[in-house]
Amino acid sequence: MYDRPSHTLPSFDAYVDKVFHLREALPALRDARQDPEIPPAAVFRALFYGFVFRLRSFKELEADLAQPQLQQHSGAPRSFRDDALRYSLASFATEPLEQMLVAVNRQLKRNKAFDPGRVEGHLVAALDGIEVPVSAVAVPTVCSGASPARAPMVSRSSASSITIVP
DSSP states (O other): OOOOOOOOOHHHHHHHHHHHHHHGGGGGBBSSSOOOSSSSHHHHHHHHHHHHOOOOOOHHHHHHHHHHHHHHTTTSSSSSOHHHHHHHHHTTOHHHHHHHHHHHHHHHHHTTTTTHOOOOOOOOEEEOOSEEEESSSSOGGGGGGGGGSSOEEEEEOOOOOEEEOO
């Protein structure tokens, strides 16, 4: 087993709320349980924590939920077990979750998280092979009116390379 890095849950929670406004959507979450001791919003926040920090099972999440800090973070009045998670999830209303998903995807699109061919805002081009065409002369700029296709091309040997363009 490997050691997990320590996380700062309050700063992550503040970031998620600032960017995706999840806290505003939590009151709309509901399930079919009548007058539950653990509110659906607390179940969602606990499961979100488990997803973000890649917990492998509900049992692992149950162990974390024994910590008072996580109980306070999730809004649960007390610790709860994995069977409460399962029971709540079995009857969770999907409409508020779908609305939350749509809002998160719209924000990701606004933030250009889905731009094709980009990694963290950079264009990435990978070249592989032994022959890479390289111009023997300076390539004329498009503004000068000359066509870059007219520049003579020569080959040079190279190893695999990755170019990142900001």
